[in-house]
Amino acid sequence: MTIAIYPGSFDPITNGHIDILKSGAEIFDKVIIAVSYNAQKQGFLPIETRVKLIEECTKDFHNVEVDSFEGLTVDYARKRGASVLLRGLRTSFDFEYELQLSQTNLALYKDIKTVFLITKPEYNFISSSCVREILMNKGDITNFVPESVCRYLMEKY
């Protein structure tokens, strides 16, 4: 059984994240989408809210679990018995950053493999930071995030 961890900030989760998750769930036996947090660095949404929003929009995926963790991703992966880290690639900027990150993770834990999936072109430009920016300027985020996430964010902000 191959378990993959899909780590990230997911602040908030977007349609681009979901696209990668969907493909990952087709490839691996189980995918754990794990919100990484740093107690010193407060994000936009509280961790519990990010987890709840992800749970809501992934409830129909039978092999996806939602979790959160603090500390090194490789330590969390080891603890969960995962052999794969799943990451999404949009542009060459993502690639530069992800290459360094995956090689660092490999140096820390030689049995972990990072698998990159390319997002569909229509999600290529979406990022959590652009969703936050649009939201804060009262713009329309309908096409950027899952419906339940959109409803929550529009009501709250």
Ligand code: ADP
């Ligand atoms: P992090 O802070 O770890 O980069 P993010 O939530 O921004 O967390 O992203 C988590 C993963 O999802 C990363 O691999 C990132 O490249 C990928 N990702 C983010 N947005 C998209 C998108 N629109 N399409 C595909 N992958 C994406």
